Amino acid sequence: MDRYPLQVEARRDEPLSRGLWLIKWLLLIPHFVVLLVLWTGVVVLTLAAYLAVLFTGRYPASIRAYNLGVLRWSWRVGYYGYEVLGTDVYPPFTLADVPDYPARLRLDPPERIPRWLPLVAWLFAMPHLFILGALNGAASRSAGVGDAYWYAPLSITLTVVLIGAVALLFTGRYPRGLHDLLLGLARWGLRVAAYLMLLTPRYPPLRLDQGATEPDPVPDAPVAADPPVHPARPSAVGSVIALVVGVLMLAPGIGLGIGGGVLLGLDAARDGAGYVTSPELRVESSTAAITAENLTITDAGVWTRTAADVGGLRVSAISPTGRALFVGIAPQSAVDTWLTGTAHDELVGFTSGRARYERAPGPLRPATGPVDQSFWLAQSSGAGTATLQWAVTDGRYAVVIANLDGSPAVTADVTGAVQVPGLAGLGSGLLIAGVLLFLLAVALIILGGVGLGRRHSPPPLAGQPPTPSVPPVLTGS
Structure with a gap:
């Protein structure tokens, strides 16, 4: 099998605490808050990367490093939390690769991305999204009496996690088969996410690769971890502030724009009286x-x-x-x-x-x-x-x-x-204010995300030959 460029690996920790999983949701709240901000940045920066690839044929290295870092952070949180429950080691707050953490995510050096791929990547990913949606509970079942209804997700992943957690609670052992199955599901989702972010143009394989290590042969030269952040590099404080402020401004900007559009629509619907x-x-x-x-x-x-x-x-x-x-x-x-x-x-x-x-x-x-x-x-x-x-x-x-x-x-x-x-004046004002606030928010998010990405971008190698063009593979083995 051809080795997929995204390497998702994890070390199964033993023994695991019998009851820590009951309060991990509380311990992970700080990570959830940070990831909400970071993933908002991912959406904006990925759209910017799509435009960059479409018009220049290049994926900005700083955006690539930022998106990879957020994906890596999310994988550590998922492995510790309720995606796998595979370790009790609290995940670090960093975009960088942490070699000694039980869950790792690495990516091969960048390949040249075809300019047309941003236009169709989302379409090519649809089969994966349908399958993963079914596995992770995109559907739900409702039941109720009278006007009262309850909704429960139909999730294979949630069921497997719950069975593993109950087994851990009563026996002190986490079934290896369940651990490997959950890791395979997570690996599949991370590959699709990386493809949609255009971190790699290689189409994800339509298969469930279970186990703690990648099933494909390991290359002769190991994939290098991110270089350590040098103390002389600029502080990340400014980038973090720009990213957070941009994310906080995004929702008001969208809200003002929608409100202005609604008011203009109402004004257009008024009759003569x-x-x-x-x-x-x-x-x-x-x-x-x-x-x-x-x-x-x-x-x-x-x-x-x-x-x-x-x-x-x-x-x-x-x-x-x-x-x-x-x-x-x-x-x-x-x-x-x-x-x-x-x-x-x-x-x-x-x-x-x-x-x-x-x-x-x-x-x-x-x-x-x-x-x-x-x-x-x-x-x-x-x-x-x-x-x-x-x-x-x-x-x-x-x-x-x-x-x-x-x-x-x-x-x-x-x-x-x-x-x-008459609402034309108020609606126009809100729409213009919303658009300006939205554009400012996007600019701050890009500024902050690029700044954080530069801190984790590998330095260019002197005399490195140009990256060969590799067409995306549309079917996986």
Whole structure:
């Protein structure tokens, strides 16, 4: 078999603590926090590397060193933690190779990457991603009673880890077969990750290589570990600060951009009177009324005092049969008193575009004439169509849709609309601010990641011949 460029190895520690695995999740929290930052950097830097390969044909050495370091750090954490549970030696906080740590990850010297590979690497990796997703619990099974549901991952890896942990707890021994199987699954995932990062153009083999060492022959010359960081190199503090600040700025930048886009979309959806209308929804009930209850409005005056074209609510109901309909809005307490003892359906949500209701108890009987009630703040009725408009005020309200005569069996196509001010200026400002913040965040992440990568990049060798071009292999043995 051809040796894969990424070497994933591990030393099985014995004996292992019977119960340490119960609290490893707590001990690993600092690593999880750091890896969250580092992997955010990996995403940004990998995209930058894709562009570099696509346009220049070169993979920046500093980005390669950074991505390899994060992959190496993640493997140590996974081997100590719940990916394998293979050692009790706490993983070090470093991107560098640690030769004496039980879990190691090494990579052959870089090969030339075809310029077209960034365009299709993700597509070529799909078979691996489907298989690994199934093995690691990308699917889930749900079960429940009524409105309560529980979801459990369907994960072979999780099951194997749990069996090994229980065996360790009660027998003090970790089954070697389970250890080798978990290491093979981890090796497969790391190879695919390295391929997607373009750390190697060699296509990962579609096979499960179990065991603590690579199954392929070891080369005559051992793969060299990362060179030690020389004390004269610049401090990593600046790079770490740039990376952390960039990651922290990334989410606000994306949020502002999305918010600005949403506001611009709302502004484009306004009609001439400033109303934004919802999609049409069919509501049906065998009872005498359909209600939307507990609509709480606060601080309405703040908006209506500062903008003239804001604060209106419009509800339209169209009968598909042409029957006369009634639409009204009133204080919640008044509607409760009116419909007490009469069955009606309360609108509680939507599922796949269909309305969901909760039935209020009571006999299936007509409601006392809706238009005869004096508590309506706004109402409308008509044959086939009824549309009400209301200037909102603070309070708790209910909207009622019924037949004009109060009889049971209500059917209507309903739309709601809210009057909002012009949002083009605010939306454009948020979008521009979000884009600028996002670009600054990306620049800081690249700056920090490249700086950290340079500290772990091997020095260039004098007189080294150019790296030969090696086409990617699309099938594994």
